[in-house]
Amino acid sequence: MKIATLSDYLLQRIDRAAGQPLNRQLYQVVREAILAEVLPAGLQLPSSRDLARELGISRNTVINAYDHLASEGYIATRTGAGTFVTDTVPDQLSDADRTEPAVRQAGGHAGLSARGARLVQRAGASKTQWGAFMPGVPDITRFPVKVWSRLQNVHWQRGKPELLSYASGAGYLPLREAIADYLRVARSVNCHAGQVIITAGIHQSIDLAAKLLGESGDRAWVEDPCYWGTHSVLNSLDLAPVPVPVDSEGMTLPPEMLRTPPRFIFVTPSHQYPLGPVMSLARRRALLDYAAAHQVWIMEDDYDSEFRYTGRPLASLQGMDTFQRVVYLGSFSKTLFPGLRIGFMVVPEPVADAFATGVAELYRGGQIFTQAVLADFMAQGYFASHIRRMRQLYAQRRHLLQQAIDDAFGGKLATTGGDAGLHLTLLLPPGCDDQAVSRAAALEGVIARPLSGYYSDPQQGQRGLLLGYACVPDELIQPTFAQLARVINKYR
Amino acid sequence: MKIATLSDYLLQRIDRAAGQPLNRQLYQVVREAILAEVLPAGLQLPSSRDLARELGISRNTVINAYDHLASEGYIATRTGAGTFVTDTVPDQLSDADRTEPAVRQAGGHAGLSARGARLVQRAGASKTQWGAFMPGVPDITRFPVKVWSRLQNVHWQRGKPELLSYASGAGYLPLREAIADYLRVARSVNCHAGQVIITAGIHQSIDLAAKLLGESGDRAWVEDPCYWGTHSVLNSLDLAPVPVPVDSEGMTLPPEMLRTPPRFIFVTPSHQYPLGPVMSLARRRALLDYAAAHQVWIMEDDYDSEFRYTGRPLASLQGMDTFQRVVYLGSFSKTLFPGLRIGFMVVPEPVADAFATGVAELYRGGQIFTQAVLADFMAQGYFASHIRRMRQLYAQRRHLLQQAIDDAFGGKLATTGGDAGLHLTLLLPPGCDDQAVSRAAALEGVIARPLSGYYSDPQQGQRGLLLGYACVPDELIQPTFAQLARVINKYR
Numbered sequence: 001m002k003i004a005t006l007s008d009y010l011l012q013r014i015d016r017a018a019g020q021p022l023n024r025q026l027y028q029v030v031r032e033a034i035l036a037e038v039l040p041a042g043l044q045l046p047s048s049r050d051l052a053r054e055l056g057i058s059r060n061t062v063i064n065a066y067d068h069l070a071s072e073g074y075i076a077t078r079t080g081a082g083t084f085v086t087d088t089v090p091d092q093l094s095d096a097d098r099t100e101p102a103v104r105q106a107g108g109h110a111g112l113s114a115r116g117a118r119l120v121q122r123a124g125a126s127k128t129q130w131g132a133f134m135p136g137v138p139d140i141t142r143f144p145v146k147v148w149s150r151l152q153n154v155h156w157q158r159g160k161p162e163l164l165s166y167a168s169g170a171g172y173l174p175l176r177e178a179i180a181d182y183l184r185v186a187r188s189v190n191c192h193a194g195q196v197i198i199t200a201g202i203h204q205s206i207d208l209a210a211k212l213l214g215e216s217g218d219r220a221w222v223e224d225p226c227y228w229g230t231h232s233v234l235n236s237l238d239l240a241p242v243p244v245p246v247d248s249e250g251m252t253l254p255p256e257m258l259r260t261p262p263r264f265i266f267v268t269p270s271h272q273y274p275l276g277p278v279m280s281l282a283r284r285r286a287l288l289d290y291a292a293a294h295q296v297w298i299m300e301d302d303y304d305s306e307f308r309y310t311g312r313p314l315a316s317l318q319g320m321d322t323f324q325r326v327v328y329l330g331s332f333s334k335t336l337f338p339g340l341r342i343g344f345m346v347v348p349e350p351v352a353d354a355f356a357t358g359v360a361e362l363y364r365g366g367q368i369f370t371q372a373v374l375a376d377f378m379a380q381g382y383f384a385s386h387i388r389r390m391r392q393l394y395a396q397r398r399h400l401l402q403q404a405i406d407d408a409f410g411g412k413l414a415t416t417g418g419d420a421g422l423h424l425t426l427l428l429p430p431g432c433d434d435q436a437v438s439r440a441a442a443l444e445g446v447i448a449r450p451l452s453g454y455y456s457d458p459q460q461g462q463r464g465l466l467l468g469y470a471c472v473p474d475e476l477i478q479p480t481f482a483q484l485a486r487v488i489n490k491y492r
Numbered sequence: 493m494k495i496a497t498l499s500d501y502l503l504q505r506i507d508r509a510a511g512q513p514l515n516r517q518l519y520q521v522v523r524e525a526i527l528a529e530v531l532p533a534g535l536q537l538p539s540s541r542d543l544a545r546e547l548g549i550s551r552n553t554v555i556n557a558y559d560h561l562a563s564e565g566y567i568a569t570r571t572g573a574g575t576f577v578t579d580t581v582p583d584q585l586s587d588a589d590r591t592e593p594a595v596r597q598a599g600g601h602a603g604l605s606a607r608g609a610r611l612v613q614r615a616g617a618s619k620t621q622w623g624a625f626m627p628g629v630p631d632i633t634r635f636p637v638k639v640w641s642r643l644q645n646v647h648w649q650r651g652k653p654e655l656l657s658y659a660s661g662a663g664y665l666p667l668r669e670a671i672a673d674y675l676r677v678a679r680s681v682n683c684h685a686g687q688v689i690i691t692a693g694i695h696q697s698i699d700l701a702a703k704l705l706g707e708s709g710d711r712a713w714v715e716d717p718c719y720w721g722t723h724s725v726l727n728s729l730d731l732a733p734v735p736v737p738v739d740s741e742g743m744t745l746p747p748e749m750l751r752t753p754p755r756f757i758f759v760t761p762s763h764q765y766p767l768g769p770v771m772s773l774a775r776r777r778a779l780l781d782y783a784a785a786h787q788v789w790i791m792e793d794d795y796d797s798e799f800r801y802t803g804r805p806l807a808s809l810q811g812m813d814t815f816q817r818v819v820y821l822g823s824f825s826k827t828l829f830p831g832l833r834i835g836f837m838v839v840p841e842p843v844a845d846a847f848a849t850g851v852a853e854l855y856r857g858g859q860i861f862t863q864a865v866l867a868d869f870m871a872q873g874y875f876a877s878h879i880r881r882m883r884q885l886y887a888q889r890r891h892l893l894q895q896a897i898d899d900a901f902g903g904k905l906a907t908t909g910g911d912a913g914l915h916l917t918l919l920l921p922p923g924c925d926d927q928a929v930s931r932a933a934a935l936e937g938v939i940a941r942p943l944s945g946y947y948s949d950p951q952q953g954q955r956g957l958l959l960g961y962a963c964v965p966d967e968l969i970q971p972t973f974a975q976l977a978r979v980i981n982k983y984r
Contacts, residue, residue: 031807035814071806072773072806072807111840113707113755114707115703116704116706116850120704120850125660125849127660129657129660140653140657143656145651149645152641156640159633159637161622161963163831164632165629165632165829166825167621200692202856203855211611211728212608213604213605213608215606215607216730229853229856233854236854237729281564281565282579322527338657339655339656339858339860339861341859351603351604354609358615361611363692363696364617364693364721364830365833366693366833471653
């Protein structure tokens with residue numbers, strides 16, 4: 001290549017008006033040309049003086065770019081001979097058998113594994129995470145921001161470096177103690193701080209339990225319908241979720257299924273998600289006995305029991321377990337705010353140390369700082385009073401939503417699951433396409449997640465809409481539901 | 493059971509002096525007695541009036557406890573007959589085959605799966621995460637706390653609820669843009685914001701890639717020696733890490749291994765962990781060609797390239813890749829602080845959407861709030877200036893540590909890996925038991941992680957100690973190393 005050809009090539013690709021320094025641009029263009037073999041190995045490059053003149057730039061700029069290229073091995077100077085493109089084309093491969101690229105397409109996602117393609121295809125997470133009627137999201141605007149940032153600033157000022165480093169073990173001990181105290185009183189969970197493991201949320205808790213207590217290929221019973229996240233996390237680990245029907249007493253225990261015990265049983269006994277029934281006492285005892293007899297792990301997801309509006313909160317399943325088969329899962333996503341990303345699990349005593357080691361090893365957690373702030377928030381009573389305030393607020397909103405539903409449908413459509421939590425489920429007639437209603441509502445800016453989507457087979461699932469009321473300002477509930485009612489009426 | 497017997501039983505278990513209200517205590521004791529079948533199904537309970545008199549407590553207390561038990565189904569009142577313990581013992585199970593509890597013991601951890609027991613047994617995470625000479629931890633005390641909390645308070649005051657809800661997709665867009673801009677300039681990474689996925693750190697990035705691009709049973713080449721976390725995360729997913737020797741040019745590519753391509757190749761090309769060599773240009777090109785020819789995913793872990801003290805930082809492997817086979821991994825753990833728990837990955841364009849969906853689906857991330865604060869921190873130039881300041885500080889500390897080593901051993905022991913990063917590795921003679929040195933040092937309060945522990949077979953591994961200097965105050969480096977030197981001399 002003649003120097004004039006090279007300088008033309010370079011001049012076309014260098015932009016004096018660009019923000020990037022010329023030496024950097026020159027380095028990049030030459031580097032790309034070498035990688036693309038436009039400048040082949042062995043080619044002699046012009047001297048820095050000649051190239052600078054041809055390009056009309058300073059010689060130092062060229063020297064700087066050449067130095068950079070040389071330091072990375074793209075070019076080399078042989079004393080007395082000049083500067084050459086080095087031979088970096090690998091020859092180890094010349095005799096390796098170059099197979100044709102295997103086509104790994106599945107579900108239209110080139111390059112994903114079959115597992116990955118399935119996961120993406122069946123993804124259940126909503127694109128929107130805020131607004132009427134997003135289920136499972138608390139009213140974040142009522143979070144006591146001033147208190148929280150004051151507590152946060154105290155820790156910043158103290159500046160203990162341990163709080164900003166990696167977490168070791170199961171998490172910040174004072175937080176684990178505060179959680180154990182809270183769960184013993186509020187949820188009758190039978191535990192001490194040593195059994196409490198801090199995680200980044202319920203997804204991570206499930207992932208950790210599946211990795212430490214399960215193997216790929218294991219079966220896990222899940223309620224049908226069920227929270228989408230449980231399915232996704234289990235599938236991502238090659239555990240097989242087996243749907244088990246739910247009735248008014250919670251997860252059923254069909255005799256034909258009992259014959260082949262799974263490794264895990266996932267339940268939401270306090271408030272079945274998303275339908276709402278409470279698991280009956282008889283069913284609870286049957287489940288615990290079965291788990292003990294067959295060494296099954298029960299995963300109790302107690303995601304929103306703090307908010308119960310009618311009757312008394314039921315004690316946790318864990319608190320009834322005398323066999324140490326229950327792993328209890330909770331989080332602060334519903335009680336404080338989802339973005340906090342702090343969850344916890346209470347594991348049986350015999351595996352507590354293994355979980356403490358496992359959580360640090362697998363996730364290299366951190367956020368000890370946030371854990372310390374949360375521990376203060378709980379110890380100083382702010383957590384309990386926030387829950388009390390929110391319970392009143394959400395009870396009022398639930399009432400407003402129920403009223404709006406009655407106004408629109410005059411009792412013709414039933415609701416379920418409103419005794420507790422942050423949403424209720426409006427049931428639709430069997431023929432009504434809840435997915436279509438949901439899509440049409442989305443076009444009007446209303447979130448209404450279809451109930452059938454929570455079933456293992458949406459075709460067979462009950463039709464309905466999950467309506468989260470907790471994060472909707474009082475005055476918007478009636479008008480927004482009226483808007484949704486008009487959409488529903490088009491499809492009834 | 494006579495009422496006197498029952499009241500004796502209860503009186504033994506109720507503590508008037510305890511902080512818990514008596515009705516709550518009574519409820520719990522009776523509940524446990526029913527669960528333990530001390531009070532069998534069908535037993536008539538004394539009237540609230542009689543029991544209150546026997547126990548010497550108010551009748552309302554008994555009524556309250558009875559109501560609670562009734563609401564949970566433990567007892568029931570039959571009109572005109574009295575109050576009875578209900579029959580909650582499950583009978584579905586009476587004819588189910590009750591197998592003997594399978595003994596699932598492995599590695600001494602009763603109840604863990606074989607995979608779980610292996611993970612816990614081989615755990616590599618250190619119990620201590622701060623102090624001399626903890627590798628991989630930056631000087632957290634120099635973090636600009638005032639700036640950070642000011643930026644944080646701005647967002648608290650703005651109070652956008654979206655920032656506190658669940659994350660959707662790949663993370664907060666302005667942060668993804670700031671990271672893409674930074675990586676293009678500082679690391680020659682070829683990317684736009686659409687390819688940047690925010691994660692909770694490198695462990696989560698590996699987990700996500702393994703789930704979306706791999707299947708259980710897949711092989712993954714890892715450097716030998718290697719970061720312990722890569723092994724742990726892969727093992728937890730039933731992927732098989734295959735150790736590949738490292739030489740002065742980085743990961744070797746033994747011809748006999750090339751014949752059976754793995755699914756993943758994990759490399760630290762900019763600064764091999766923990767030995768320190770930079771992967772040569774020839775090796776880089778060979779690796780990229782091989783990956784393209786065999787549809788292998790290269791996982792480039794670029795964990796501490798920001799801190800390079802000699803020579804010029806090398807461009808990333810990703811920037812040389814014209815085949816879209818490189819997944820680039822980074823985090824803010826070394827540049828800011830580990831507890832921040834924000835990492836990122838740059839994925840090839842064709843799989844970017846799948847990763848955005850997958851990360852939200854599998855981890856239900858959050859911390860958009862922290863992501864927003866970090867985006868401001870970067871956009872306002874604080875990130876770049878913090879790195880510049882820390883580079884000077886760490887260069888000085890590296891120099892002090894090298895000097896302390898020379899003082900103690902007069903050049904008799906070599907070091908490696910000090911060109912970049914937050915640690916250097918002191919090599920010990922082959923006969924010296926580095927694990928024993930590490931344990932003895934720990935007893936004196938000095939952290940010195942043994943190099944052999946990073947090898948797939950510690951027996952065969954090179955002997956040495958990883959010495960992190962970044963988080964050690966200048967004045968402590970010399971005396972702490974002198975202390976460690978005395979320990980080393982006992983074992984040389």
